[in-house]
Amino acid sequence: MRKIAMLGAGFIGAFYVMSLHGQRRRDKVVSVYSRSAQRGQDFAQRWGVAKVHTDMKAAVEDPDIDTVVIALPNNLHREAVLLAAAAKKNVLCTKPLGTTAEDAKIMLEAVEKAGVFHGYLEDLVYTPKTQKALQYVRNGALGQVLWARSRETHPGPHSDWFWNDQQSGGGAIIDLACHCIELSRNYIGKHIRPVEVVCWADTLAKPIAAEDNAIGLVRYENGAVSQFEVSWSFRGGLDLRDEASGTEGSLRIDNFLRTGFEVFTAVGSQGYVAEKAENDRGWIFPVGDEVHELGYNHMFSEMFDCIDNGTKPQEDFYDGYVVNAVMDACYRSAKTKQWEPVKLDIWRGATSVPKISAFKDYDADHYLIKEELLPDGSTKLILKNKASGKIFEKNP
Numbered sequence: 001m002r003k004i005a006m007l008g009a010g011f012i013g014a015f016y017v018m019s020l021h022g023q024r025r026r027d028k029v030v031s032v033y034s035r036s037a038q039r040g041q042d043f044a045q046r047w048g049v050a051k052v053h054t055d056m057k058a059a060v061e062d063p064d065i066d067t068v069v070i071a072l073p074n075n076l077h078r079e080a081v082l083l084a085a086a087a088k089k090n091v092l093c094t095k096p097l098g099t100t101a102e103d104a105k106i107m108l109e110a111v112e113k114a115g116v117f118h119g120y121l122e123d124l125v126y127t128p129k130t131q132k133a134l135q136y137v138r139n140g141a142l143g144q145v146l147w148a149r150s151r152e153t154h155p156g157p158h159s160d161w162f163w164n165d166q167q168s169g170g171g172a173i174i175d176l177a178c179h180c181i182e183l184s185r186n187y188i189g190k191h192i193r194p195v196e197v198v199c200w201a202d203t204l205a206k207p208i209a210a211e212d213n214a215i216g217l218v219r220y221e222n223g224a225v226s227q228f229e230v231s232w233s234f235r236g237g238l239d240l241r242d243e244a245s246g247t248e249g250s251l252r253i254d255n256f257l258r259t260g261f262e263v264f265t266a267v268g269s270q271g272y273v274a275e276k277a278e279n280d281r282g283w284i285f286p287v288g289d290e291v292h293e294l295g296y297n298h299m300f301s302e303m304f305d306c307i308d309n310g311t312k313p314q315e316d317f318y319d320g321y322v323v324n325a326v327m328d329a330c331y332r333s334a335k336t337k338q339w340e341p342v343k344l345d346i347w348r349g350a351t352s353v354p355k356i357s358a359f360k361d362y363d364a365d366h367y368l369i370k371e372e373l374l375p376d377g378s379t380k381l382i383l384k385n386k387a388s389g390k391i392f393e394k395n396p
Helices: 011-021 037-047 056-061 074-086 101-114 128-138 172-188 296-309 317-336
Strands: 003-007 028-033 051-053 067-070 090-094 118-121 145-153 194-202 213-220 225-231 239-246 250-254 263-265 282-284 360-363 366-373 379-385 391-394
Touching (some): 011 028, 011 037, 074 101, 101 317, 118 317, 145 172, 172 213, 172 239, 194 317
Parallel strands (some): 003 067, 067 090, 090 118
Antiparallel strands (some): 145 239, 194 213, 263 282
């Protein structure tokens, strides 16, 4: 059994403990750190946590715990990680890893120097649908992935610190695009280097200094492209959608806005519906098991299995560092209005990757561009002559 110190008694900390204490789990949150003593006490009472700390160092160094889970505002992640590394404790950190790539690099180097287990809590990579989709991709069902798209939009974050860019490090990009970027990396291949970014970002609806909407393109060394769309002003709930397209197939996932569970109520549900739901009457879309559908159960199961087995998790601090580097490029591009390079001081993937080439031969002299079945039942081929470049139709 792993004994856990939960750093943070807010929204994400509650989600984490629901997963960790659910389904007769053997791992246990035994202490909680909060900057507010009252909030810590309330959290401990609600979730059956034995100890409450208001001193982060004391919480991390507590001899009764072996694992630190960080569920704090973004600007506190580095302090918490450095304390965990110094105390030789396993450390799992919520997304984003850092406020910048430099911040994330410091954390990565600290845990690796200390030799402690580190896991990046990118829950949306671990949703049941995403894990199944990645199996199809890895088995070659889509061929070579050429393009991936990820969308996360909702009416805005739940805590005040998110809206303060001095604490969060940014706006919708650092809050939401971190998910989208890492999802697309998994589909395209995390060994393929992201090389450049172009991004639009603006503040359209909220009286804040940071961006509340953004769209970005990330180009990879092999020519593949990923696209993200994020918003803090989308009305109607939490919209999580992903797509991937390859040379041999494509896939689409709707993770949340339409949950497959629909209720109409004229009087209201009289309680919580789902994360970021804006109302509880009319047509509502509850979630059967929210921590499961959002990936927390799969994520923590893998993390703690890896701790026990001494193996690397699917997502660790290196992945968090790469995501931060891509987001840094997004912020630069949003200012310069042009493509910006992704600056990675540390790259552990493939090098000199050739550009994707999926040309199909029809015969020795021709490429097959397309084969199509027409409404009248006949088949048409679109071919290209390799020598002349001429494109023409042929009925086989």
